[in-house]
Amino acid sequence: MDKIAVLIPCYNEEKTVEKVVRDFKAVLPEAVIYVYDNNSSDRTVELAEKAGAVVRHEYMQGKGNVIRRMFREIDAEVYVMTDGDDTYPAEFAREMVDKVLEHQADMVVGDRLSSTYFTENKRPFHNFGNSLVRGTINRLFHTEIKDIMTGYRAFSYQFVKTFPVLSKGFEIETEMTIHAADKNMQVDNVIIEYRDRPEGSESKLNTYSDGAKVLMSIAKLYRNYKPMNFFGLLALVLAVMSIGFFIPVLMEYIATGLVPKFPTLIACGFAMMAAIQSVFAGLVLSAGAQRSRQEFEMNLIKVDMHYKELKENDR
Structure with a gap:
């Protein structure tokens, strides 16, 4: 069992994946860095291996499918999940890991919305959508989670091995949050800085279709859990x-x-x-x-x- 596992789902992130792997290796030298490639057609795999990551594959498309594979295959005392697009600084990972190992947190949320997200993110509908989803879930499930859709999180072994991954795509972060709230698991927030994607790196999110999927996912989960x-x-x-x-x-x-x-x-x-x-x-x-x-x-x-x-x- 790994002490710390850093999980990086990737799809065509050749411009940033090497830097992301090196940054996390520097901050968490005892961690094993896993890059799970999701049918990339560029040099993501090659550059991740060059940077020292353990590269594995998930051939079913979608972030939810990748995370399901990660959670099934890897055993660790603490898991750090981040994106391969270099929008989440690695220097906050140590604090998030300590929240799990020393304060018994089941899930630690990297809170972008309380810091630089609204100034760094250049997509106004994404800003609105994040605020809408945060307000909706906190009201419906009586929680105080600061950032519902962040891709930067840390998890305990107990959370990972009891979380039933049902979503196939980007709704997965919403599903994680609602699962933790419903099952009375300890959720901590760590304020992180957010930086927009570097020039030439393109987001895989579709503002309208993925936003609609997230809202539908909230309605279904509310029906199932409440x-x-x-x-x-x-x-x-x-x-x-x-x-x-x-x-x-x-x-x-x-x-x-x-x-x-x-x-x-x-x-x-x-x-x-x-x-x-x-x-x-x-x-x-x-x-x-x-x-x-x-x-x-x-x-x-x-x-x-x-x-x-x-x-x-x-x-």
Whole structure:
């Protein structure tokens, strides 16, 4: 088992990957640097190997697929995940590692948004999107995480081996954050500096399509992790609509004794029935979510025992 593993998912990062590997080797000389290539068509692999990284491959396209492969294959006491585009300075890695090793953090978030992100990043919609996602998740899940979508993080062994990677693409950071919040795992923030990509290095993110995927991912995860809240809100909306359209029909019936808008009355009835069904769906799924949390805690105990065995074997 490695003491520290630095994980760098890469897709066509020949302009920056060599520098990123060398920077992290300088800051964390005891770490093993892993570069996972995701079907690059340039010299990413060659330059990563030249810089001293262990290069492996994931042939299913997408950052989520790469991270799934990393988490399955590597055992370490602490993991540092960063991007290969040289936007995250390596000098903050030691503080993030110490948060895991000495303060029992399960996930440490490299917080760009509290420092230089909004001045360095030249894409205004990305700035807006990061703020929107941060505000939405912190309100929905009652957290105080400062940067939801940062790619610079540190993890404990227990987090990595109990995190079910479901996302295939850039929604993975959002999924990590919500998983940690729902499972009551310790999340610490470390303020980092952010620098924009160097000239000639192109982002793989599509502002609109990837942003839409992230928002859809938040809605799905909220439904799965907080089903009573999700379906309760849906029931409230349906009930308000039903009552809102029913009141004029009722008032006219009181005044004239007639119901000339039978289709509206029928629609109101169906909407109210759907609201009641939503409440019961939320109750049933909430019981399932509670059971899932209990199973997670039992699995966490097993993972922790395995972690201790690995450390003993290394000694």
